[in-house]
Amino acid sequence: MKYIPSDIEAKWQKYWDEQKSFEPESGHEKPKKYILSMFPYPSGRIHMGHVRNYAIGDALARYWRKRGVNVLHPIGWDSFGMPAENAAIKHKLHPKKWTYDNIAYMRKELSALGLSFSRSREFATSDPLYTRWEQKFLIELYEKGLLYRESTKVNWCESCHTVLANEQVEEGRCWRCDSEVIQKEMPGYYLDILSYADELLEDLKKLEGKWPQQVLTMQSNWIGRSQGLAFTFELSEASRAKLGGAFEGFEVFTTRPDTIFGVTYAALAPEHPIVKALIEKGALDEETAKRITAIANMSEVERAKQEKEGYPLGIEAIHPLTGQKVPVWTANFVLASYGSGAVMAVPAHDERDYEFATKYDLPIKRVIEGGDLPYTEPGVLVDSGEFSGMKSEEAKAAIIQKMEALGKGEGRVNYRLRNWGISRQRYWGAPIPFIHCPECGLVPEKEENLPVTLPEDVEITGEGNPLESHPTWKETVCPKCGAKAKRETDTMDTFVQSSWYQFRYATDPVKWERTGIDKEDARYWMPVDQYIGGIEHAILHLLYARFFTKALRDLGYHDIDEPFARLLTQGMVLKDGAKMSKSKGNVVDPDALVAKYGADTARLFILFAAPPTQELEWNDSAVEGAHRFLRKLYDRAVKTTPCEALPTIDHGALEKNEKEARKKVYEALKKGEEVYTERFTFNTLIAACMEALNALDKQKNEAVWQEGMWVLLNLLEPIVPHIAWELSDRLFGRENFGIIEPKEEVFVADTIGMGVSVNGKPRAQIEVAPGASKEEILKIAKAAVPKWLEGKTVIKEIVVPGKLVNLVVK
RNA sequence: GCGGACGUGGUGGAAUUGGUAGACACGCCAGACUUAGGAUCUGGUGCCGCAAGGUGUGGAGGUUCAAGUCCUCUCGUCCGCACCA
Numbered sequence: 028m029k030y031i032p033s034d035i036e037a038k039w040q041k042y043w044d045e046q047k048s049f050e051p052e053s054g055h056e057k058p059k060k061y062i063l064s065m066f067p068y069p070s071g072r073i074h075m076g077h078v079r080n081y082a083i084g085d086a087l088a089r090y091w092r093k094r095g096v097n098v099l100h101p102i103g104w105d106s107f108g109m110p111a112e113n114a115a116i117k118h119k120l121h122p123k124k125w126t127y128d129n130i131a132y133m134r135k136e137l138s139a140l141g142l143s144f145s146r147s148r149e150f151a152t153s154d155p156l157y158t159r160w161e162q163k164f165l166i167e168l169y170e171k172g173l174l175y176r177e178s179t180k181v182n183w184c185e186s187c188h189t190v191l192a193n194e195q196v197e198e199g200r201c202w203r204c205d206s207e208v209i210q211k212e213m214p215g216y217y218l219d220i221l222s223y224a225d226e227l228l229e230d231l232k233k234l235e236g237k238w239p240q241q242v243l244t245m246q247s248n249w250i251g252r253s254q255g256l257a258f259t260f261e262l263s264e265a266s267r268a269k270l271g272g273a274f275e276g277f278e279v280f281t282t283r284p285d286t287i288f289g290v291t292y293a294a295l296a297p298e299h300p301i302v303k304a305l306i307e308k309g310a311l312d313e314e315t316a317k318r319i320t321a322i323a324n325m326s327e328v329e330r331a332k333q334e335k336e337g338y339p340l341g342i343e344a345i346h347p348l349t350g351q352k353v354p355v356w357t358a359n360f361v362l363a364s365y366g367s368g369a370v371m372a373v374p375a376h377d378e379r380d381y382e383f384a385t386k387y388d389l390p391i392k393r394v395i396e397g398g399d400l401p402y403t404e405p406g407v408l409v410d411s412g413e414f415s416g417m418k419s420e421e422a423k424a425a426i427i428q429k430m431e432a433l434g435k436g437e438g439r440v441n442y443r444l445r446n447w448g449i450s451r452q453r454y455w456g457a458p459i460p461f462i463h464c465p466e467c468g469l470v471p472e473k474e475e476n477l478p479v480t481l482p483e484d485v486e487i488t489g490e491g492n493p494l495e496s497h498p499t500w501k502e503t504v505c506p507k508c509g510a511k512a513k514r515e516t517d518t519m520d521t522f523v524q525s526s527w528y529q530f531r532y533a534t535d536p537v538k539w540e541r542t543g544i545d546k547e548d549a550r551y552w553m554p555v556d557q558y559i560g561g562i563e564h565a566i567l568h569l570l571y572a573r574f575f576t577k578a579l580r581d582l583g584y585h586d587i588d589e590p591f592a593r594l595l596t597q598g599m600v601l602k603d604g605a606k607m608s609k610s611k612g613n614v615v616d617p618d619a620l621v622a623k624y625g626a627d628t629a630r631l632f633i634l635f636a637a638p639p640t641q642e643l644e645w646n647d648s649a650v651e652g653a654h655r656f657l658r659k660l661y662d663r664a665v666k667t668t669p670c671e672a673l674p675t676i677d678h679g680a681l682e683k684n685e686k687e688a689r690k691k692v693y694e695a696l697k698k699g700e701e702v703y704t705e706r707f708t709f710n711t712l713i714a715a716c717m718e719a720l721n722a723l724d725k726q727k728n729e730a731v732w733q734e735g736m737w738v739l740l741n742l743l744e745p746i747v748p749h750i751a752w753e754l755s756d757r758l759f760g761r762e763n764f765g766i767i768e769p770k771e772e773v774f775v776a777d778t779i780g781m782g783v784s785v786n787g788k789p790r791a792q793i794e795v796a797p798g799a800s801k802e803e804i805l806k807i808a809k810a811a812v813p814k815w816l817e818g819k820t821v822i823k824e825i826v827v828p829g830k831l832v833n834l835v836v837k
Numbered sequence: 838g839c840g841g842a843c844g845u846g847g848u849g850g851a852a853u854u855g856g857u858a859g860a861c862a863c864g865c866c867a868g869a870c871u872u873a874g875g876a877u878c879u880g881g882u883g884c885c886g887c888a889a890g891g892u893g894u895g896g897a898g899g900u901u902c903a904a905g906u907c908c909u910c911u912c913g914u915c916c917g918c919a920c921c922a
Contacts, residue, residue, distance in 0.1 A: 198919095240841080240842090241841065241842070241916080241917075244840075244841070244917080244918095245841095245917060245918085248840085248917080248918060249918090251921065253921075253922085255922085279922085280921095280922070281922060282921095282922065283922075294922095327920095330920085331919075331920060335920085359920095360920045360922095361920085361922080362920075362921060362922085364921085365921045365922080366921075366922070369922095370922050371922080372922085373922090377922070378838095378920090379920055379922075380922080382920095441921080441922095442921090443921055562916085565917085566917095635849090635850095635861085635862075636849060636850080636862090636863095637849065637850070638850085641843095641850090642915095643849085644848085644849065646848080646849065646863065648863055648864070649848090649849065649862065649863050649864095651863085651875095652862055652863055653862085655862095656862085701853085705853095706853080708851095708853095710849090710850070710851085710861085710862095711850095711851065711852095711860090711861085713861080713862090714850090714851070714860065714861035714862075715860090715861080716861095717860095717861055717862075718860075718861065721861090780857085781857080782856085782857030783857085784856090784857075784902090784903075786902085786903095787901095787902065787903050789857055792857075822902095823902055824902090825856090825902050825903075827856055827903095830856050830857075831856055831857055831903090833856080833902055833903060834902090835902050835903095
């Protein structure tokens, strides 16, 4: 009988479909596992990255299912987004049709891989029912003050014609299309992620050891919490007069209040209101004013590349503790977007201030003892009035306290994190359910009118927002007063949808229709026990999803703090050392691979070639190798006699090769436990199975073969399910798909191999009886290496039972 | 610049607590079977050497009876952050 993957795979896929084999049980009594691979964007076809992602998730889901655990392993579609509109422009297809056609096609592709997804919970984020609940959440967040609308400078992508969140700008470029991002003043909706900043940071500790350290570090840096002192620099009287009394002073923030006595100047961002006012009043010479305006128009990224540059503003601020006057400058390195856009400058203890002071010949005053300037380490204060002699930490607290007592400042925490701008000026997204009423202002849509859906008859040109230019869609009435009003035409960032989809899956589909997230279901299934996805989402999606989970908790929808208990970040799939991409022409098509070798080979290779967290280099001949193993497994199984139960074997009566084969089989079984539950290094498990099959091949005992197949097919089922179900069905009626306990007797060896080293160099191999004493082992060891002991004295003997003997000689 | 990860045969990778480095696989070499083979099977394969033996985990030191594993320095690759006061 020949191994024909296509026949076997079609047969079992049909069976699983008909039997609804992978639906979770609705009861909440059994132990559960929620295994989730990040859902795909329906771009048209699946790629190898998907295959890897879902092969890992499927292996875990199938493993737990065999252990009798209630498993939720869902799939869905992150189906709103720009590419659908780009396709509409290019191919004259409606975004909705394009999207749902893609979903249908990709669903087939995934089915062909034999993935054990729950079909009943599949959905797309563009489904109106999903939008309905999402809009409801948004309105509730608004009512709670966690969503607001404001006009401010935003990141605008000229190519995508839309606003981007801070997280979606990478080195000044759009995360999706890589074109340059400009700053533009625009109104938009913001989610107050900042009010969760502390919790988001604090809860990273709970994920320690369960998420990759790298991701935790990235999130922590992104949140960027810093603690310090905020205080107001009052302007001198003359300076106030110069500004026409419009400003009393300006606020600054510092994390080093201990260096406050070292302040020799203050610096404002070029777009600071005081700078603007001075320019408007003509208080600065024309040349300088021009230059400052030019800097203010540069992006932060551009500015970062420039040398430090600044100009004296001709005004003075009063030091809050010494009363001395310090000059106020504007400088290109002061960020308008952080803190209050102004800083106190301590050149002696800050590298940037030092560089600037040196360039413009500003005074430098040391207030911390220590090495060469600029000295940025903490230390003992000098020349700091009543605080001299204190250590930095102590002084920080004392100075904050003093400033608070004087009413001149306060201890404050600042974050690098900004609030999440969710407005997008695009068509193919979830509408933001608000209405602009000339009388009542911003009004949420009534709940019974949800979801606010997209109009179907739109023209998509890539220019402007199609909802804005639609003739009638935005015309509506105010839900409050009934007057004529306009609908909001912004749609939501698609990251909103992926921030809570884990709750959609966790809810029974029938309950979902009626009530949205079900608290009891969420309590049972959440959090996701194992989440699997690419490292590229380390900040964006994973931070948003953590935030949204907490926000929904506080709206009362569930009581989970963190959505993903464990996270595995898979490595990329490469070919010729580069990421697969159409433009490089190095794409390996999963469909073609499945057609040629079958899904099992594709899955086996992708899990065997590298541990899941590492990059995986594609190798066609290694795929052949994986296929060869499956053919061999099939061939040997066909030659094995079927049986109904695990055969009983008298281990003591076996030949050496037979014992060895059993040992390898049960070693593989033990490895399986570890790999499926803790380590996820499927490559080592597959290697162990290969070793076991090789060892079985070296003996002919029928019962040993039966037992070997019984165990190996069980172990391999999560990885190569079709062939495993087929063979197990024929040989054992699938009775072997349960928990198999390792048989300890096979690990009791007649003799144990040990290495003998002399002066640390391996010289010989010996075989000793299992219970041999140290003396006996040494005797055998010495007899094995006469050549190396001749004429020498043994001065030290080290015996590590079962491992090696090391003789130190002189 | 700062932070992190990694560096093992021709290749992908094993080595879980310091204890026989290179499991497993790819490739390659030789042979068997065959009309043929890019099928299958057998054997070999870190490097140098006919061998004995030597040598070997990016490099240099160190700790230890023993180091891929621990420590110090250094080189390289990749990733993240990048004036955040």
